[in-house]
Amino acid sequence: MKATIVTIGDEILIGQIVDTNSGYIAKALDKIGIQTHEMLSISDDKQHILTTFAALQNQVDVVIITGGLGPTKDDITKKTFCEYFNDELVVNDEVLAHVTQLIEGFYKRPINQLNKDQALVPSRCQILFNAVGTAPGMWMKKEHTVFISLPGVPYEMKHIVDHQIIPKLVREYQRPYFVHKTILTYGQGESMVAERIEQWENNLPEFIKLAYLPAPGRVRLRLTARGTDPVVLEKAIADNVESLAQIIGDIIVGFDEGETIEVMIGQQLMARNKTIATAESCTGGKIAQLLSSVPGASNYFKGSVVSYSTEAKIKVLGIDSELIAQFGVVSAEVASAMATQVQKILQTDFAIATTGNAGPTSEPGKAAVGTVFIALATPNDVMVAEFDFGQPREKVIDRTANKALEMLQKEILKFLP
């Protein structure tokens, strides 16, 4: 069973907004065994929309469209959607009552004509009620293809997908099974990993597909099994992951989507009843953001001091200005002091500190672009390592954050749970 996801909106085609809706929908469809054939972003143009719909008609089973359902003149999806089905727009009383309550409740004003028009829907469509917004979703079938139109506001789209579309698809369609397993490795490059597992990869069964997802300092390996018997798929994946672990167990740090290194670090810290804080210069809060992105992080992540400026290092972290004058801001000594200071201030067991030059430029006599010091304070001592992460800026920041978490995890595991 196949789906195509269509995003309508010039803001995406000029790069003003990144389309995160399609990924969310694709993930939800994948979980119930519906394969996303393509994702497509097109303009707020009637002809472009109609041509696209016609091309997708009977090519896939489901077309999910987001965007262009707002109340304003540039929102033409609903009219065009209705026209494609040769239908007419009629007022839906339930939607009208809901819109009225939302507008008068939140904005404390009577609804205007534009709000009222949001209750207009194609007479033959099935309404997908939008509990958190004014524009309803619409479900209409033509020949072999279901067309579903959703608002583009992410939390409205998500609410309708989770509470209406997925349950409805599960009820109404037979679907195959997909099983994914992602193996997270740190410290070796894609080509090196591929070389080590070449024979294993060649022996994978036909119905299992391997994908490499490289990022600075880490490579994710994704296994996907497709078939009709979930038990067979799960078994085959488990067996192959086991044999893979025997080959590259030394660089595997975790499994599966949720299990990023920050999620595992969270579990490992909680199991040991230990806490962590960060003091970040060149990573600008990236490590704190990764650690605090994990639900329940407040149990072990005590906070972060993002100290861009020398002044902040002195005032907020209490680094000795003499030390900075003597060794420079980008130095092992300052990194070490940042880690021990934030560990002391936030009273944590572990603390990470980063200082470096992520670029783009380097002052004469100062650290070269790519030079980074990572300090790690543990309950017992503090260690510092120097790296040259090259450029550009983005890569230096990613590599620094990934390497720091890798170093942290190694130290955490030295303590017994």
Added chain:
Amino acid sequence: MKATIVTIGDEILIGQIVDTNSGYIAKALDKIGIQTHEMLSISDDKQHILTTFAALQNQVDVVIITGGLGPTKDDITKKTFCEYFNDELVVNDEVLAHVTQLIEGFYKRPINQLNKDQALVPSRCQILFNAVGTAPGMWMKKEHTVFISLPGVPYEMKHIVDHQIIPKLVREYQRPYFVHKTILTYGQGESMVAERIEQWENNLPEFIKLAYLPAPGRVRLRLTARGTDPVVLEKAIADNVESLAQIIGDIIVGFDEGETIEVMIGQQLMARNKTIATAESCTGGKIAQLLSSVPGASNYFKGSVVSYSTEAKIKVLGIDSELIAQFGVVSAEVASAMATQVQKILQTDFAIATTGNAGPTSEPGKAAVGTVFIALATPNDVMVAEFDFGQPREKVIDRTANKALEMLQKEILKFLP
């Protein structure tokens, strides 16, 4: 002149990765007057790729493809790209020398066969040298369409787009002009704004298009003028923005892409030589991330304490546990104390604090989902406001962050630069 951007990779179609490459490329093309007709994400499947290329042939002037150029078995773009042009892969010595230097330099090991294969390129293609990675970009023309293949790693793609593709397109193609102007408004809903400016909107000239970009708590209005004379376009945009400002000047907080409210706050703080810090509970660092995302933020953003837990509020921010016991964590009193405490600790002029229940659940006797207190400490006093931002969680967090920045800006502007 039209372009279509194609992303190749199953990781996007299963929602494992969000495609940020296409938006970056579209923005770069838009700046030089090339219109992105469509964005397309397809699978790592030879037939799917070939069919897509054939469909785009002569439909647009430029096709930019990202992804699938890695060294591993699942990377099939280069072979397929070469096949589409009935060409053969040959070793490029410059690329081979570069790959050797990168691998031996960074990974400190001799290159393997997979690395060497990265130097294979179609014999007739123009190489787009990849200074920051191992996979080169490739430029090949067939009839009226140029096909450009790029690596999917974002910083590699960006480097080749910025340093090679854009300059080459500017040199080799005649292009029209686009002028965009984005007007940022806060505090009124899309339909309300549309009602107020309806007459102005109806009087816009044919060659100017208006788009509404709503988000919780704010609406961006984007004007786009297309034509051949940039002077005429700029003038028309300027005149219409001026007349718009006369209608909704009360809710306009800024103009243009870069000028988000956090960018303006940065300029306004610097002009007044004032500083800011945040103490965040329900926003979990969102406001700090917005403020610190602005280049040069270290001049005025001193840092943030993200205090999820009651314990962190007491230990790190030094909030009186009595106060929390008496009024509850989600209260005007605690919000106010958080703001004044972080202002004191980080020695700033202004401080924002947030505490609330973003959901999804609410404990009996505790604050309802959507209840948020925002406190703002200024050099003179501290103010607190209570809001009901409804649900879901994502909306509550966004609305809280936007409202807090809106409140902050109003207070900053009370001080003379």
